[in-house]
Amino acid sequence: MVNKTEKIRRRYNRISLLYDVLERPMERMSTSWRCDIMTEVFGNVLEVGVGTGKNIPYYPEKVEVVAIDFSPKMLNRARSRYGKIYRNVTFLEMDAQKLQFPDNTFDSVLTTCVFCSVPIPVQGMKEIRRVCKPGGRIVMLEHVRSEKKLLGPLMNLLNPIPLYLYGAN
Structure with missing residues (x-):
């Protein structure tokens, strides 16, 4: 039987070529968010769930980035798109649930819309805390269900679509 992590990984591998197209409506709103969160990272940065690499062009020049993803096909899209241009990545x-780094490795850890796809989110959060240095910064931009009267129920109604496509709530 396939575990939940493997099931989600397979879904992301399957949609890797279409992912950016599917995310385009959300992406129009997120450019300013990406600029804002990049003012919070410094030093040696771990990006958890790099996906197709949407954050990479927004990193400050003076940071070193280790960008991880559990989907090899998503990671290959990011690498082929940005690997030669951004040599600091x-x-x-x-x-994310089993980070292969020693404790206290990174000055900053960044996640953007990742934890909806992590099967055991608390385990992933424990891991990013473990690898972030004391006094370091964990920056998380995550989407949650809206509390607005119309938007919240609409999100509930539409949630099965991304959940089916790639395992994200």
């Missing part, structure tokens, strides 16, 4: 295949 290293791409690694890795699961």
